[in-house]
Amino acid sequence: MSQVSCILLYLEIKAFVMNRLPTIAICCFMLLTAACSKEKTTIEYPAEGFYGPNILTEGRTKYPKYAQMEANLGKENSLKIIISGVSGYLRRDTFPNTNPPQINTRLIGAWGLSITTTHNLAISNFEQEPFRQTFQSIETNGKILLNMKFEEGHSYRLDIYENGATQPSRTKIMEVE
Secondary structure (H helix, E strand, O other): OOHHHHHHHHHHHHHHHHHHHHHHHHHHHHHHHHHHOOOOOOOEOOOEEOOEEEOOOOOOOEEOOEEEEEEEEEOOOOEEEEEEEOOOEEEEEEEOOOOOOEEEEEEEOOEEEEEEEEEOEEEOOOEOOOOEEEEEEOOOOEEEEEEEEEOOOOEEEEEEEEOOOOOOOEEEEEEEO
């Protein structure tokens, strides 16, 4: 093929592509957008589960001492829960009749959890002051689950943050009977 033929062919191909470039660009953009978009679903909070009533359920405020934390994250969702002891406190008892005097420290109105029943949760250390603990979902799909025990006669505040919110998506006060 001669050099003139190559140049003419090149110009013909260039004109063909340039005339269709907007269409090609739009199609590529649509394909990339569809391939890269992450479909979100809503987070569901079942009322009951294997370990008892779910403390994350909306509308319920009274719970027995054994309950659970459960959420079905669906797809591409995250969840953070901060539990604070509303009526909890740190009690320090001194026994002066012992040598040396003994000090007993006890958390009143605290909660316990079963690490062996934890699923998809990162759990912070318990903070004695301000008397709270943070629970964060690890994966953005599936469910979180935790078996918990609360002290009877105490109240707890749950701040629930969905999908990286900086303010609670909702707050709940629960009472343990």
